[in-house]
Amino acid sequence: MTDSDTYDYEELGLVAGLEIHQQLDTASKLFCACPTERREPAESTRTFTRFLHPTKSELGEIDEAALEESRVDREFEYLAYDTTCLVEADDEPPHRMDGEALGVALEIAQLLDMDPVDQAHVMRKIVVDGSNTSGFQRSSLIATDGEIETSEGPVGIEDLLLEEESAQRIEETESGVRWSLDRLGIPLVEIGTSPDISSPEQALEAAERIGMLLRSTGTVKRGLGTIRQDVNVSIAEGARVEMKGVQSLEDIADLVRGEVGRQVALLEIADELAERGASVGDPVDVSDVFAGTDSGVIGGALSGDGSVMAVPLYGFDGLVGREIQPDRRLGTELSDHAKRHGAGGIFHTDELPAYGVTEGEVATLREAVDVDETDAVAIVADDTPTAERAIEAVAARAETALSGVPEETRGANAEGTSRYLRPLPGAARMYPETDVPPVEPDPSEVETPELLTETVERYQREHGLDAGLAEQVAYGRRMPLFERAVSKGVDPTLAAGTLESTLTELRRDDVPVENLSEDQLVGTLALARDGDLPKGSVGDLLGALAESPDLTPEEALEREDLGGASDDEVREAVRAVVERNAEQVEAEGMGAFSGLMGEAMGALGGKADGEAVSAALREEIQQRT
Template sequence: MTDTEYDYEALGLVAGLEIHQQLDTATKLFCNCPTELREPEESVRTFSRYLHPTRSELGELDAAAVEESRVDREFEYLAYDTTCLVEEDDEPPHRLDDEALETALEIAQLMDMAPVDQAHVMRKIVVDGSNTSGFQRSTLIATDGAIETSDGAVGIEDLMLEEESAQRVAETDEGVRYSLDRLGIPLVEIGTRPDISTPEQALEAAERIGMLLRSTGKVKRGLGTIRQDVNVSIAEGARVEIKGVQSLDDIDDIVRNEVGRQAELVDVADELADREASVGDPQDVSAVFEDTESGVISGALNSGGSVMAVPLYAFDGLVGREIAPDRRLGTEFSDHAKRHGAGGIFHTDELPAYGVTEAEVEALRKAVGAGPEDAVAIVADDTNTAETAIEAVADRAGTAIEGVPEETRGANDDGTTRYLRPLPGAARMYPETDVPPVEPDPSDVPEPELLTEKVDRYQVVYDLDAGLAEQVAYGEHMPLFEDVVADGIDPTLAATTLESTLTELRRDDVPVETLTEDHLAAVLGMVEEGDLPNEGVTDLLAALAEEPDRTAEEAAEEAGLGGADEEQVRDAVVEVVERNEAQVEEEGMQAFSGLMGECMGALRGKADGDLVSQLLREEIQKRA
């Protein structure tokens, strides 16, 4: 099934997107802390919390939050010298950040959305530890927009302004460790209507939204700054929310594989119905494996744990059935077991294997009353984990008989997905009483120039070729390019430096990520002022990247990269020509190429190549 292309119209594919994009603001959404990411080693202290779900205004508990809370974990937080009481949830949040609100309104304008009259901050329950408060603050900013794709319009249902969650750093023996540097960074969440009908349209819609976001010049760039969630269902399947698609290029594969997974699960359910399948009660089968040679099972038993089993009547051959590339129905069962702390499951469609013998398989079947047409799944772990995990497997097997479950899944790097938790419900949202509402005013918000329009303008106004114009417009340094060109920097120099030169340095393993916008602007400014030749830009940027605490002027002086005046350049050229006088007399102007390289080497990047070329030609002509 991995190479199957489905008839999406016949299957009734319906998909929608949720795009989460960090905004590049000076401060966080509800406090004045900076939005710069830090290294965990920079943390100055830690503190811990345990989180539990709370009831909504109507007294309801969200199912996803309840399941999350069943796993008892300690959440440890890394705090920095910039961490404030708001981030620690020891002080009420401040007012909504004005810069973030203005950027959100710009984005809404690009999608033809209508801003709300009054924006109210809401609390969204999240008890996985990614928020110190146990909830995420979210505000509806605009509704009812649209974007165009080649397969028709895709409606934009809503645009939310939210606070980013804390970044997961590590799993610990007690629970999870998070870093607070990311918590509270302003984030827009853009939700489309379920108007998407093919994987290709899903990718095109995501690309269009991404282009509109970057057109503002006010969104963060780089890995982790934008995430795509995809909602997918087919007519006989169910709505599944797929979280955390990191790469935009994976969206069509994610949709394609989810359609295939749901189609396979529908077929499995039909087969189970024909077989009149059922799920038995979990049982302790530790005695079957008293003398086992399976390392996993003996390890659990020797540690005082148990082996729990559940008979799956009439499931034989279906637990091992592939439902997505390299994922089987048994993998789905295993995801649920892992959610409750187990390492995974074994099942009879794959046994004997892993040290489990044929005799043990037969004894297992006998112990739970399973015949040859049945399957058995087992979990070996500490007793409490094994019991809760096998119950989760039994529940998921029961759902397989019914069809496709509604759930939240996580995106894998290979384009497949894994179970995360049940779909959240309305009970997870309730008003935030500590932040006053705001009245968005779009009247003073300018409409940003689209990146596609920038590409055209850069070619016409700055005489950049089409490829370089597109690289600059879509590149992460586009706002800096616009700023330095406005300050008088040559557009071609700025474009090639910010795109080609930095790319070349990165390929040579120069740590260009240490270069700030101030570094880049200063280097370009030195060229414009005549203090650095074009040929010295690469060397100076490399020197700055290695020691970013210096200024561009300090690095240039230390590396001997300052610009030489015309007299100094002529002296260096004359010296090279006189040293090669015999060659010049014999070859004349044909000696130019070899001597040019020698002159540039002697000047060590202190002179512009055009000037060196001019003076060298003059000196050769004198002697020829």
């Protein structure tokens, strides 16, 4: 396999695009009045179940991705809450599109230099994996034809859609999947770029730029899972592959590199298969080969009246086990398809004997399916219906290996690789939503927000923050709280340091800072502003409030005895220090300042800010010299 660091992406014809999915921080969900706050599964008050099946489009077609999903019969259980309404349960038609969400979408469109549509129509997108109780996701095109700049040239923004978020997948169950409805229906914008991206680095830069523009609105949700990136990648001789669910921006460049490497490797395998005249045979039941086997997986399937199904792969010897991505081989691709149809995976002769399968059993297997040393065999052991479905899927994927790279949707893995999910969806999964009337977007009332890059510059210019701290605050979740504190006269550097550094340090010390309310944070900073709390004690007071969140900052200040010394108390303590060191002051003058400063601070027991003590000490020394 070629080293991805040596790729000439221009020569390979790399073409990439992004789909950014961002939840909006609105008061209500997109098609009902339910709140958009997330809940814990333990808060669920009831459950209900559904079985979902694909429907035909207006032209009588069934989407291939939905059809494959429906071949696995599963029950979907939904966790409902005290806020779950009939719309979320699909027991009532959706309401009109939320006006606040539409306004935010238009604001985002403006930042992306896009043209709003004259009329937005809601469409149904068929989804039968259980993530929507209705069996489809509602989506509406809001704007088109935008553009962003990157250091490698402009990247077009093809479309911006406003749609409802899916339910949250909680866990697999014996009969299917359990979902939580707290997330279902949260407004979500989907931003699709043109296929203008020609390098992994440009893909990352474009995603970062779009992310910055989204956060600049101040009305998008933050945190894990609130923004997801899908990456579309192809090379000239390969095929378009969509990688879903990229959680971290930092993973994007690695995923593009990894997908290029995978496609290059698959093309090399296809070339070698062509030279060998390779082909794929018909699946065969080889259960008799493994009677009395020591393999736990195979023996377990057979003891449960299951079967072992095999498919001969003529000319594939040595290639099924060839690595196409780190820790992923062509055999892994075949296994992904078997798993998609309910099996636990596959065995193949490039890795056998192993896993309890003996050399003798491998030889007998080869005889049973009539292959020689240039061929390979893949097997699936499971209950008979599952084994038959899975081996057919393995055979179909092996057929595509003969021609190169299949178009498909894949799931992004954390290590920069990907796994097969389903075929690419087609136009057959979209049809009009008849329960929601169209709306006419009005961009005339949309105000362009300050970009976060501009906010960073303003914080440096107006508040004197250094570049690093200014960026931390501007891009952080507590930026509105910083603005609120500064507007009340709190020192900007103190406010920024408290919100970005002090709270982080407290969290690392296992202090439950999530218990702190915004009013408690601002109130604490106000006490420091007024001199009632030494700046050095801000963290101590916040720690006390986090442990006792029912207290006000004033009550915690009194209980913890963290109040600052008065001006008279500071002056008296400093004067006493100077008196005790009168000879040194007379001899050294202001040169005695450094040594006496520490003594003065100690005498006040941390109840006074260094600035106040310093000013008083300088004045006292000057009066004596």
